[in-house]
Amino acid sequence: LSKSKKFGSRRIDIEKLRKLSTKSIASAWSVKRLVSYVMSSGLSTISRTVDDFGKAESEITSEWEARNCAQRVFKNVAKHNAKYLEEEDLLRFLKSEEVYTIFPLFEGARDWKDHKVFF
Incomplete structure (x- = not known):
């Protein structure tokens, strides 16, 4: 603090x-x-x-729910008005080893060498 x-x-x-x-x-x-x-x-x-999570719907059952969830995560993690996630966005919440493990798993991670994920 x-x-x-x-x-x-x-x-x-x-x-x-x-x-x-x-x-x-x-x-x-x-x-x-x-x-x-x-x-x-x-x-x-x-x-x-x-x-709060226990009270909410805990299973994604449709493509619409999956997209909605992904948009909420993106909005909370990416910088304001960003069109993609950057490595540094994830580093605010995860350790570097975790970022390097999960970053390539994103479907939009075409340009991993640029350290960006496009949505």
């Missing part, structure tokens, strides 16, 4: 969060700050997301 000097807003460093959750025991101070940030920012916790 850090404060941006330019804008005064708080942000979470994902890499620090990964290290906190997998390698070390968090201090009470770190956990308190993280919890208060999540509660005040409107971020969803994993358990809340899983509960």
Whole structure:
């Protein structure tokens, strides 16, 4: 959790969060700050997301549903007004090894050497 000097807003460093959750025991101070940030920012916790997912339709049964789901994922991952996903878009959410594993699996990954996936 850090404060941006330019804008005064708080942000979470994902890499620090990964290290906190997998390698070390968090201090009470770190956990308190993280919890208060999540509660005040409107971020969803994993358990809340899983509960919401359980209430929703959990199986895609048509091409229309698949396209709709893909568009929602694209909108949430790609930069504003982008026409394709770039490697750096995925690196915000995944480790580099995971990106290199899944990126070529996208149907639109014709130009993998350009590190872009077209939709």
